[in-house]
Amino acid sequence: MPPSFGTLFGAVMSDAQFGIAIAGLIVLLLTHRVLRRSSTLRHVSGPPSPSWVFGNMRELMLPPTYGEYEFEWQKKYGPVYRLKGCFGDRLMVSDPVALQYILNSPQFKFGPILENAGYLVYGKGNITSVNDQDHKRIRAALSVGFTAAAVRNYIPILEKAAQMASRSALANASGLNIALQISEQLEDSSSVPINIAPILSHATLGTMSEAVLGYSTEDLGEEFVSNNIQIIGLVSNPSASQLLADAIGARMPTFVWRAAIHLPTPTFKTIRRAKYLADEVGTRAIRDKTTAARQGLEIDTDVFGRLVQQPPDSKYSMTEEEIVAQTAIIMIAGQDTTATTLAFSLLELAKAPELQEKLRAEIHATVGGARASSIAYDSMPLLNAFIKEALRMYPAEAISERMAIADTVIPLGDGIRTSKGQHISHLPVRKGQIVSLGIASYQQLESRWGKDAHEFKPSRWLEGGGFKGEAVGPYANLLSFLGGPRTCLGWRFAILEMQLFLCELVGKFSFALPAEGAPRTKFAGLLQPTMPNGQKGAPVLIKRV
Numbered sequence: 001m002p003p004s005f006g007t008l009f010g011a012v013m014s015d016a017q018f019g020i021a022i023a024g025l026i027v028l029l030l031t032h033r034v035l036r037r038s039s040t041l042r043h044v045s046g047p048p049s050p051s052w053v054f055g056n057m058r059e060l061m062l063p064p065t066y067g068e069y070e071f072e073w074q075k076k077y078g079p080v081y082r083l084k085g086c087f088g089d090r091l092m093v094s095d096p097v098a099l100q101y102i103l104n105s106p107q108f109k110f111g112p113i114l115e116n117a118g119y120l121v122y123g124k125g126n127i128t129s130v131n132d133q134d135h136k137r138i139r140a141a142l143s144v145g146f147t148a149a150a151v152r153n154y155i156p157i158l159e160k161a162a163q164m165a166s167r168s169a170l171a172n173a174s175g176l177n178i179a180l181q182i183s184e185q186l187e188d189s190s191s192v193p194i195n196i197a198p199i200l201s202h203a204t205l206g207t208m209s210e211a212v213l214g215y216s217t218e219d220l221g222e223e224f225v226s227n228n229i230q231i232i233g234l235v236s237n238p239s240a241s242q243l244l245a246d247a248i249g250a251r252m253p254t255f256v257w258r259a260a261i262h263l264p265t266p267t268f269k270t271i272r273r274a275k276y277l278a279d280e281v282g283t284r285a286i287r288d289k290t291t292a293a294r295q296g297l298e299i300d301t302d303v304f305g306r307l308v309q310q311p312p313d314s315k316y317s318m319t320e321e322e323i324v325a326q327t328a329i330i331m332i333a334g335q336d337t338t339a340t341t342l343a344f345s346l347l348e349l350a351k352a353p354e355l356q357e358k359l360r361a362e363i364h365a366t367v368g369g370a371r372a373s374s375i376a377y378d379s380m381p382l383l384n385a386f387i388k389e390a391l392r393m394y395p396a397e398a399i400s401e402r403m404a405i406a407d408t409v410i411p412l413g414d415g416i417r418t419s420k421g422q423h424i425s426h427l428p429v430r431k432g433q434i435v436s437l438g439i440a441s442y443q444q445l446e447s448r449w450g451k452d453a454h455e456f457k458p459s460r461w462l463e464g465g466g467f468k469g470e471a472v473g474p475y476a477n478l479l480s481f482l483g484g485p486r487t488c489l490g491w492r493f494a495i496l497e498m499q500l501f502l503c504e505l506v507g508k509f510s511f512a513l514p515a516e517g518a519p520r521t522k523f524a525g526l527l528q529p530t531m532p533n534g535q536k537g538a539p540v541l542i543k544r545v
């Protein structure tokens with residue numbers, strides 16, 4: 001998913017003019033009064049609010065380690081509880097039945113923060129900023145490039161990128177020529193920690209670029225790559241003022257925010273440049289493909305190539321302008337989400353030498369010297385159990401948000417006891433109610449995953465499925481890719497990418513933690529491994545095996 005929604009909007013706002021903030025605050029306070037009167041959540045239990053302004057949001061979004069408060073609240077109040085947001089009640093949901101309803105019901109859509117940020121960052125017409133029939137049509141068209149069969153065609157691209165990542169473990173990932181700096185230094189790296197996070201991030205940018213546009217990272221150009229790093233970096237240091245800005249922004253009329261993109265501030269400048277560069281590269285890719293098709297060359301090896309070839313009367317056809325509008329979102333949504341999940345995976349292996357050995361043995365036994373396209377990655381039990389567990393414990397988008405667009409009633413799996421002692425199995429909510437989707441919380445729910453839900457334990461998947469209850473999400477009953485009509489478009493691609501990268505990296509190298517230990521897990525737009533200096537990073541000791 002777009003890594004940047006909530007916190008990026010905050011970053012945007014902290015740049016914006018103070019006058020807009022004050023005007024927003026007035027609107028906000030008035031809205032708050034209305035919301036207080038109309039909230040149906042008054043009798044839903046939840047933690048006390050430590051601040052009138054921030055409510056519980058600092059504890060939820062900015063704890064030193066993600067989940068420090070959230071997972072405790074879940075234990076105390078159950079999978080559905082009330083939180084104080086900045087100035088208004090929120091419903092926090094990790095109950096699978098309630099989540100399933102919210103994700104699939106037309107009565108819910110993105111909250112205003114997600115909607116406006118999606119429009120601001122990725123531009124008009126991108127898949128996250130369109131709704132209803134337009135969303136259905138664009139999604140159906142894009143899906144052509146992400147079916148199980150289509151995704152297997154990307155294996156050579158993924159294989160090449162995984163090999164490059166493995167060769168460049170010591171390279172500076174922000175440089176373009178990662179393949180050139182490399183492996184002789186690897187022998188030394190067993191005593192010098194290597195930050196594997198930017199290397200993975202660069203490699204996954206490469207796979208997205210090749211699979212979506214048919215371009216190498218070099219074809220994207222140096223400015224595109226460095227701007228992409230800046231865009232991802234905009235969200236990396238969320239702060240209390242950004243939370244406040246999010247709340248104010250959410251209550252401002254949409255047109256104010258859509259106009260705000262023209263403000264001459266550094267953040268908006270970076271965003272404008274990113275959009276310009278994405279449009280430029282998307283347009284270039286389409287022109288190149290159209291020309292190649294006219295010359296009778298094969299172009300359906302990447303997503304844009306497939307889209308360009310759809311007959312105009314097909315239900316999958318998109319205009320050139322519509323295709324270009326998807327460039328920024330797909331490139332960013334598919335990059336750091338996969339890279340950070342892989343970084344957490346390698347950190348978990350670095351903590352568990354025995355597990356690492358077993359996984360390596362499975363990889364060597366299955367992969368050997370075979371070509372990637374002939375390997376049945378889905379038939380590797382430990383590899384897939386490990387990936388499921390990494391996605392369960394480290395969902396890149398640990399929390400998302402929806403808003404009720406009409407009064408509705410949310411069904412609850414186990415029901416809840418209200419603060420008045422009444423047991424209810426359905427919870428009415430009013431139009432405008434913001435609901436936090438507790439993805440990470442759901443994936444640590446003891447009633448669903450067992451008493452050891454908080455442990456990283458891939459074996460749970462080998463011992464009979466790992467969870468109890470009805471199915472949710474597209475993969476392994478996890479909500480890491482969410483569910484419903486806005487399920488992650490690239491989930492199959494992400495799984496295959498993780499399978500290939502892990503086979504390549506774990507097959508060739510062993511990983512250990514440096515003396516400082518493992519980085520913390522923080523939420524900064526995405527769940528990220530975070531070093532003591534507050535920067536994203538996953539330092540590991542790497543040795544050839």
Ligand code: HEM
Nearest residue numbers: 001333334337338396397400480481482486488489490494
């Ligand atoms: C481990 C990797 C990934 C994770 C955990 C992940 C997670 C998510 C989540 C949670 C959403 C829904 C967000 C929401 O509605 O609140 C989402 C949507 C999306 N993802 Fe992913 N994603 C991953 C990889 C990818 C890849 C590789 C691609 C592209 C090839 C991609 C493209 C998208 C797109 C386009 C959407 C928007 C779909 C829509 O609005 O209909 N993602 N992703």
